Amino acid sequence: MAGSIKDRVAIVGMGCTRFGELWDKGPSELIVDAVTEAYKDAGVTSKDIQAAWVGTLFSGMGGRSLSEPLKLQYIPVTRVENACGSGHEAMRGAAYAVAAGICDVALAVGFEKLKDEGGSGLPGMENRSNTHYQSTPPGMFAMMATKYFEQYGLTPEAGKTMLAKISVKSHKNAVSNPKAHFRREITIEQVLNAPIIAWPLGLFDCCGVSDGAAAAILARPEIAKKLRPNPVYIKALQICASPASGRMTSDYDYAHVEEAYRGGIAAYKEAGIKEPRKEIGMAEVHDCFSITEAVTMEDLQFSQRGKVKEDIDAGFFEMTGGLPVQPDGGLKCFGHPIGASGIRMVYELYLQLLGRAGKRQIKNPKLGLAHNMGNEPYAPVVSICIVGL
Amino acid sequence: MVGIKSFGAYIPWHRLDRQQFLKAWGGFAIPGERSVAYYDEDSVTMAVEASVNCVKDFDAQKIDGLYFATTSAPYKEKQSAATMALALNMRSDIRTTDFTTCLRCGSTAMLMAYDTIKAGSANSILVAAADCRVAAPSGMTEQSLGDGAAAFLLGNKDVVAEILWTYSISDDLVATWRGENDVFLRGWEERMVMDEGYSKIVPMAINGILKKSGMKKEDFTKIVFDPPGDARRHGKTASELGLNPAQLLDPLGLFMNMGMTGSAMAPQMLSLALETAKPGEKILYCGHGNGADVMILQVTDAITKLPQRRGLMKHLSVKKSYDNYESLLKWRDIVPLEAARRPDKQHIRMPATWRDRKVLLGLWGVKCRKCGQPQYDNGAMSTPPIRVCAKCQSQDDFDDYCFSGRTGTVFSYTHDQLAPVVDPPASIVLVEFDGGGRAFFDLTDRDPSEIKVGTRVEFTFRKLQLDRGLTNYFWKVRPTRF
Numbered sequence: 001m002a003g004s005i006k007d008r009v010a011i012v013g014m015g016c017t018r019f020g021e022l023w024d025k026g027p028s029e030l031i032v033d034a035v036t037e038a039y040k041d042a043g044v045t046s047k048d049i050q051a052a053w054v055g056t057l058f059s060g061m062g063g064r065s066l067s068e069p070l071k072l073q074y075i076p077v078t079r080v081e082n083a084c085g086s087g088h089e090a091m092r093g094a095a096y097a098v099a100a101g102i103c104d105v106a107l108a109v110g111f112e113k114l115k116d117e118g119g120s121g122l123p124g125m126e127n128r129s130n131t132h133y134q135s136t137p138p139g140m141f142a143m144m145a146t147k148y149f150e151q152y153g154l155t156p157e158a159g160k161t162m163l164a165k166i167s168v169k170s171h172k173n174a175v176s177n178p179k180a181h182f183r184r185e186i187t188i189e190q191v192l193n194a195p196i197i198a199w200p201l202g203l204f205d206c207c208g209v210s211d212g213a214a215a216a217i218l219a220r221p222e223i224a225k226k227l228r229p230n231p232v233y234i235k236a237l238q239i240c241a242s243p244a245s246g247r248m249t250s251d252y253d254y255a256h257v258e259e260a261y262r263g264g265i266a267a268y269k270e271a272g273i274k275e276p277r278k279e280i281g282m283a284e285v286h287d288c289f290s291i292t293e294a295v296t297m298e299d300l301q302f303s304q305r306g307k308v309k310e311d312i313d314a315g316f317f318e319m320t321g322g323l324p325v326q327p328d329g330g331l332k333c334f335g336h337p338i339g340a341s342g343i344r345m346v347y348e349l350y351l352q353l354l355g356r357a358g359k360r361q362i363k364n365p366k367l368g369l370a371h372n373m374g375n376e377p378y379a380p381v382v383s384i385c386i387v388g389l
Numbered sequence: 390m391v392g393i394k395s396f397g398a399y400i401p402w403h404r405l406d407r408q409q410f411l412k413a414w415g416g417f418a419i420p421g422e423r424s425v426a427y428y429d430e431d432s433v434t435m436a437v438e439a440s441v442n443c444v445k446d447f448d449a450q451k452i453d454g455l456y457f458a459t460t461s462a463p464y465k466e467k468q469s470a471a472t473m474a475l476a477l478n479m480r481s482d483i484r485t486t487d488f489t490t491c492l493r494c495g496s497t498a499m500l501m502a503y504d505t506i507k508a509g510s511a512n513s514i515l516v517a518a519a520d521c522r523v524a525a526p527s528g529m530t531e532q533s534l535g536d537g538a539a540a541f542l543l544g545n546k547d548v549v550a551e552i553l554w555t556y557s558i559s560d561d562l563v564a565t566w567r568g569e570n571d572v573f574l575r576g577w578e579e580r581m582v583m584d585e586g587y588s589k590i591v592p593m594a595i596n597g598i599l600k601k602s603g604m605k606k607e608d609f610t611k612i613v614f615d616p617p618g619d620a621r622r623h624g625k626t627a628s629e630l631g632l633n634p635a636q637l638l639d640p641l642g643l644f645m646n647m648g649m650t651g652s653a654m655a656p657q658m659l660s661l662a663l664e665t666a667k668p669g670e671k672i673l674y675c676g677h678g679n680g681a682d683v684m685i686l687q688v689t690d691a692i693t694k695l696p697q698r699r700g701l702m703k704h705l706s707v708k709k710s711y712d713n714y715e716s717l718l719k720w721r722d723i724v725p726l727e728a729a730r731r732p733d734k735q736h737i738r739m740p741a742t743w744r745d746r747k748v749l750l751g752l753w754g755v756k757c758r759k760c761g762q763p764q765y766d767n768g769a770m771s772t773p774p775i776r777v778c779a780k781c782q783s784q785d786d787f788d789d790y791c792f793s794g795r796t797g798t799v800f801s802y803t804h805d806q807l808a809p810v811v812d813p814p815a816s817i818v819l820v821e822f823d824g825g826g827r828a829f830f831d832l833t834d835r836d837p838s839e840i841k842v843g844t845r846v847e848f849t850f851r852k853l854q855l856d857r858g859l860t861n862y863f864w865k866v867r868p869t870r871f
Binding site: 117118119120121122123130131132133134135136138139140142143144146147150195196197198199200201243244245247248249250251254 | 762
């Protein structure tokens, strides 16, 4: 691929705050905390940053939302937004600037301060036309579960049990992640008996709504090698936006996410991956809801179409399985401060690749894949980032 | 020959067992149940329902006017008939008006439509009467009221019932009223208004038209007049007039199963009479309220050719009886409720709904000339109009394609407990329309447990939002039950 980003951009430092209901921290403090960790990790200061991108959906406006708290001195700073995929979008801006040779060192930050809103779920979701059906994000993803169960002949009980195992796994993983929002093991029974949020999804099928920030410092390989002996490289960075035709024509089955499938193909091509199930060593996917993680395993070709249940039942995506997914707890348990999530995923892959993941360290993780997604399953923007040493 | 070409009626799906009033307040419960408009219904939506049933099999584009009658219009200033005309896909060069403030306004609207057509100002006019009156909690009035609608298409040819005579009486007795700032219905002491109002005015009106026409009461197969607040007075008046019980419709039955539907009551009874009418039958019709409007109709042979209507009879049996009084308080916004901990709904953006009025109220979509794909955009994330085909990406190469009246199948659904709706869960469906195209819609009038992938649905016109006095209307779907 002529324009491949593979090995043209290195990650030299990363930072991430604890995610959760951080009542005592405002958005600026979250940004400074995450970026300070990244500066220290990379061994740079703010003076080394030549350009910056910041992703947030609700919590800031303009590049100023980053340049002001960090007091960045008159450099280009851009706020980007790509719904829940805003984190990856910020990385994309910084990565492309570095790959283009325009910048030596660039900063990508994602953040969100959701818990000042005083409501459940996400703020601002009513900002639509006056005739929009009265759905919430759980409702739109629940309809994918309804259809997945129907299409693959799962009874509601069998389908919900399959999904429950996904949440149980993520909760188990998050116990050993001190920065995670939810760090408590749960049982399948708890998941199945939890209140319904949007049928068939219950409380434990939904990810946390959290505050937090994450940051990545990207550099050209020549610079990176001077900064650290073992920089992590971006192997693929692909984004796939939906024409949203699935809500108007019958071509979409509502039992998968086409954009994740296509984005995956593009990313595998960019990274030179032939057999993702074997070559990808770990994945952080956008498990905003349990059903999203289930279909994403199929969309990314980790599991065969309609067969993810077999892999879930076999424990393939658990820490002890062939392809650990959500080693840090995922959106489900690490939490989901919208703009931060995409970078948080890469943060975990980065720690794992550098052998810094502590109790949850995966042995020889090879390549890691992060899958960041915004908007409804029939009309999302999906971003795939593959990283490796 | 001027008369009625078609008719239709509507009763909301939800019925409340009147024992629930007793359970809530003690005292006495009237036997039977009453109809209750759902939280997303009002007089306009019910009138559209009845109108849709009335104009089915007719070309709405050929109708020259729409007269809407109600005492419970959503606006004091702003015409409702104009909204209805868009929802019914009628032309814009038509006469629309609202008849209001009087319980007989439905009957008055019919007489006025008759006169308009007779005068040559129109060939056909649609008349819809609907009411959703609210009584203060705990009294007998909230038990006796019901919500509903009826609609008639009047015209000068192919009539199923010719209007032979009309007659009117004006009377200023204040029996029931709502002042400028009243939310709830008020009424004077019943015996006085019955003795001096209903029991005198109705016979006066009926005798008046008999005298004017030179006809005798025995000439009529059916004599239709609506009961007053005290439904027993209907029978008393009938016997005082010397009417044969076989000539009467069963207003007590309607009272037991639906309640008093205000300006829609007499029109609904006329729908009921026409549902079983045979050619040659004569019907005497009287609607009362600050006087009376009377008509003599003769059923024609054309009634045998009119396809079966969704009339009152069928609506009486298509229902969901629910058993909590609190719903009524909630649906009519009578008690303040704790707000859901969710973001506030955005204000209505009038220019956006105005801009897309044909798409939203008329359910107009497009059909691609290249690939033939019908498509509808309710303005979810992007907004209408559709400029690029969702299937083949051809641009600006479409024919107009109307989804109104189309039925479909549930492709997927959810029942969302998080969405802040008046009667949770919010049931959302993705509908595959017969003939092609799919779209998300709110599902209303549903029992969540009855919904499956594959459930058949049809459109129903509903109220979405009330904001700063503005009411926002749009279509939802409901399970097909007819």
